[in-house]
Amino acid sequence: MSFSFFKALRPKTPLELAKAIKDSLMSLDTKTVVEVKSLEKALEEVEKNFGTMKVMLLGDGEVEPNVDQITQLALEICKEDVIVLFFHKLPLLGWEARKDLVQCWSILLKQKVGSTHCCVQFLENHSDLLDFLVAGYDNKEIALNCGNMLRECIKFPTLAKYILESPSFELFFKYVELSNFDVASDAFSTFKDVLTKHPTEVSEFLTSHYDEFFEQYEKLLTSSNYVTRRQSLKLLSEFLLEPPSSHIMKKYIAEVQHFKVMMTLLRDASKNIQISAFHIFKIFVANPNKPREIKVILAKNHERLLELLNNLSAGKGGEDDQFEEEKELIIKEIERVSQLSNLDS
């Protein structure tokens, strides 16, 4: 009696906790899952352990978490391969357990032992787990949990680079157009993080995958889905204008195909899209080394373009002046190009 009382009071050490978490997750095997009662019991056990983990990592509002314990727990979790279980058992877990896991995950991932992030290193060696998280978007139940965990991973350049170059990256082009807005917008937000958080890695990726990437990306820009068009257009200007990607940008604005897409978007029914399109269109026009083909298109369409531009206004206070200034420059340039005589052929 007194012994069990004592046992209940003594908090688990990180080592014991990692072990307990592992055991409880392992018990969610096929046999348990088919049996309603035993599944319930097993899930309860997992939830209890996750609760303990949460207190150890985040404190309970009164007691601050102990740094040494956190590091030790992160280490144990890597050592015991618990991370694999975290991911693979996620679809089986209950609502609250998943949310607890997501909260703990961001803390665990940040833990450093010496100069290495042990959990990040673990993922680098088990990169298929990242693909597993990406595929999580297919399952509406866990999509948002996976998305949150994925975005935590993407904060680390090595992991972001892996995702960029993994075949599952292509899935994002599909996920961002899912009909569930919450899932699709979450996927987009991850997609955006991958393409903007680490400009150098992104630049490398775009250099080596230029054609495939922009072919796919054009599908987003010309999607029938308003949100996809609007968000992908805005995102394009964000990653294309990063300094490390300037060579990509130069290549991009010299290609007629992209120019045509931008012209189409400039005539979109949505004003927000028109304005975002203008901010990319202007680079094509302002390019001092415009290819002849682009000049020809500008000359041929200059009347309609000028009319369109004259009707375009930023609308919202502060950006007005700059927008008008740029617009004027672009209009002048279009007028100049349209008067070039050597374009007729």
Next chain:
Amino acid sequence: MGTTKKKYPVNAKDYKLYEEVGEGVSASVYRALCVPLNEIVAIKILDLEKCNSDLDGIRREVQTMSLINHPNLLQSYCSFTSGHKLWVVMPYMSGGSCLHIMKSCFPDGFEEPVIATFLHEVLKALVYLHEHGHIHRDVKAGNILVDFDGSVKLADFGVSACMFDAGDRQRSRNTFVGTPCWMAPEVMQQLHGYDFKADIWSFGITALELAHGHAPFSKYPPMKVLLMTLQNAPPGLDYERDKKFSKSFKDMVAACLVKDPKKRPSSEKLMKHPFFKHAKTVDYLQRTVLDGLSPLGDRFRMLKAKEADLLLQNKELEDKEHLSQQEYIRGISAWNFNLEDIKNQAALINEDDDFSTVEESKTSDQQNGINNHHSDAKSQDNADEIVNLENSFASFPIQPLQALKGCFDICEDDGADVSPTEQPLVPLSLKAGDQETDKDEIKKLERLKSLQKTTITGPRKYMSGSLLPDNVISPKKLVSNGERDHHRLKFQVDRSNSGPLQHIPRNNMANSLSVENVSEGAVVQKKGRFRITEADLSPKAPVLNPTPTLGVPAASLLPCLQSILQHNLVQREEILRLIKFAEQTSGSSSVDHAETGNSDFSQIPPTPREKELQSQVIQLQQSVGSLVEELQKQKLKNVELEKKLSDLAKTNSIKE
């Protein structure tokens, strides 16, 4: 727990929209039928095209709504887009919001047991949210929904607010979110960011709202609400009409409405408050509140019609009031205030009457002579600003224009601070400190304003400074959008200027009473000086003299008296100059008579206007004379007082 839910279709054509039951600025809520499930739902339809900022905020809120799971929180079933509209499908709450119910049937608020029951349910929701790391940030009666059976859900995680910014700490410090009446002081101040305790404040305000039928300050425009929340004592249940409420209710409200967030209880702790022992089960709400309510759609229509009527009336009566209402609505829905803007708007409320722009330009013209010595300092400041401007460009490569906006503040602030020469009352060290903090805040600049504009700040400053606390209470008009920029410019000035005056009592060793007296004196004096050129010259100089009460440490009066003396000297010089000028013009008019025969006015030697001016000048002279006398007297008094004091000190030390 991961209860498997019904699959709600994510396609607009699977829903049949019925009547509108709620309305935001960019969103409307409809009662609707989910055809495949044959179930009544509520659908919030949001026009994404009206959201200029990126859609990230909306994503976060929709996510929060689908990641919560609590009987007292309104969860979304699903969401999807249809064209540029976002549809959020939610449970239909047939009772509508507490606000709607109060507006249509309980205009003076609910009975205490009803309030306790509502609040208890809401608090359960808050406990859950806080436990899961969410801050609701918009707790108010309008977001408390009631179903047919009396069950209560806290709703609205800002889906209707495009700029709702959750999560990103750094940005959320600079924007604030919520509705002014319900907003906690620390959210307004944006000094240290804010946490769960902000919801507790709003909870307290909501309690008052349910008790009275409206939130405290709700009849004021948002910016005034901001100032009142920051400056006044927290509202509470202490009016005559609140006598009917129990002590535990009053105590609970008082616990929530403590300005220091650290001293507010957490939601969990609040749950243990004895007041909630009075809470009943929700079927009590069904019997007392919902019974006999007409259908939500009808009520909504009626309220809408009523509001439209009111608006129409107001428009006819008072366009300004109408504007302020619009502004108010805007404030509620846009939810992303630039705090400075609002403060400035609030400051404007005091100003307009005292000072017309025409007057300003006149006075500033006249002032040019006097203010010449400022221009050096100012041009230096301008140079600084240009440097700032460049820096800001470097640090804001993407949105230089937005960055520029802030600079505006700087140049105004600096401009205002340039005039300390006019303001000898303020200790120099304090000035410098102020300027520093201003600079800290400032990063960028929009355009440099003409010197003239900044020089006007002199008189405005003094008036606004000392009058500020009083004027806040008087309800006044708002600015129209078109004039906004112009106004902002002016108000920036007010803000920074009222600063030093407010600091004086705290920072100066002097007794606040005497200092205030003096500063008011200065105000009047300024006015007098500025109006010398005006026809209605009526120096209120006599008021100028501080009449220190006995017991004020005499030494502290000295600097003030000196400054008054200084002012007097300046004034005197000014008058002398004017006299000379008057003499010259009258003299030259007779001499030049023959030569400039065609100039009409010179033919009637002293015009009535000139006479008037002369007499005024004489008056002024007299008053200056009397002032100097008075000053002398005061000085004598001072010396006496000092003597007495030192005597007292001596006797004291002897006694000891």
